[in-house]
Amino acid sequence: MRSSPHPPHGFYPAYTLRRLAASNAPEGWAAMVRDVVExxxxxxxxxxxxALPPGLTLLR
Structure with a gap:
């Protein structure tokens, strides 16, 4: 049986952070995975x- 290249359920943030670090991605990208970033x-x-029209904003 082959192992899946995808991380186990629930481990996506840690997996993504490791991949970002391995690829020398900007720190801001890792911060968007780790923290809520405005x-x-x-x-x-x-x-x-x-750009959105003036006065129109996206809701969370």
């Missing part, structure tokens, strides 16, 4: 593509 406007635009 995105600034520039980051939100990069993540969601086009």
């Amino acid at each position: 995105l600034d406007q520039a980051s939100a635009t990069r993540m969601y593509g086009d």
